[in-house]
Amino acid sequence: QVTAAEVNLGFTTIKAPISGRIGRSQVSPGDLVGPSSGDLTTLVSIDPxxxxxxxxxxxxxxxxxxxxxxxxxxxxxxxxxxxxxxxxxxxxxxxxxxxxxxxxxxxxxxxxxxxxxxxxxxxxxxxxxxxxxxxxxTALKDGLFVPLAAVQADQQGAFVLVVAGDGTVQRSNAQLGERLDDMVLVTGGLQAGDRGIVRG
The missing domain is CATH 2.40.30.170 (Efflux pump adaptor protein, beta barrel domain)
Known part of the structure; x- marks a missing residue:
């Protein structure tokens, strides 16, 4: 009888299978509960x-x-x-x-x-x-990025004003890719080393 009582006593302890935050209890100490009692409370994982x-x-x-x-x-x-x-x-x-x-x-x-x-x-x-x-x-991207502030657009599409070797300003049409913060990927129309005008 003692052994049976110890086994039955073990069934009165409920251990949480996960760590987390417990909700409102549906029963009070001393209540008789069983398989038909329904949910006693809820437990949710919080972190992560x-x-x-x-x-x-x-x-x-x-x-x-x-x-x-x-x-x-x-x-x-x-x-x-x-x-x-x-x-x-x-x-x-x-x-x-x-x-x-x-x-x-x-x-x-x-x-x-x-x-x-x-x-x-x-x-x-x-x-x-x-x-x-x-x-x-988060993968590193290779390519030519320019500031968004340097890119303009009209009916012909996006373009960047660049300073030529003789000091004159020329329009260079640009094909744009994805944005990354305040920069944009240029997939065509500009070359590394081109001097673009951001303000002016």
Whole structure:
């Protein structure tokens, strides 16, 4: 009887399978609970926290597929950083990383599911919270970058005013690529060493 009592006593202790934040308890000390009692409380993992979001098919083709292989590994996915903007417009200070992409495009919405893990050391993020997700590639980019302030545009397209060898100012049409902060990648029309006019 003592052994049976010790076994039964062991069933009265519930241990959390993960670390995290516990919600409101649905029972009080002394309550009789059993398999039909339902959830006693909820426990959620807080640090790191996961963000589930959708990326458009165009985004996947233009940005994602160029950076991962046909069978992406975790290391491939870590080349893509994730930054968050909170509902009030503030930028969340921690940077996360993609750790999962879905395996198909949703035909109804034209999007693919993705997931990122974000450090949450101070518990600022909570499950169910709305955030705006921005993907940022961390792989180094080779190419000619010029300040956005140097680029102008008219009906003929984008161009940069450059100073020629004789000191005259000439128009140089430019083909532009992606932006990086206050710089833009020039894929054609300019050469390394050209002197562009930013102001004047």
């Amino acid at each position: 926290i996961e963000a589930l979001f959708q990326v458009s098919e165009a985004t996947y083709i233009d940005q994602i597929s160029q950076r991962v292989t046909a069978n992406p590994t975790v290391d491939d996915l870590k080349n893509i950083e994730v930054t968050l903007e909170l509902a009030d417009g503030l930028q969340y200070p921690e940077v996360g990383q993609i750790d999962y992409f879905g395996n198909r495009i949703d035909a109804a919405t034209g999007t693919m599911e993705a997931r990122a893990r974000i450090p949450n050391p101070y518990g600022l993020l909570v499950p169910g919270q709305y955030v705006r997700v921005t993907l940022q590639d």
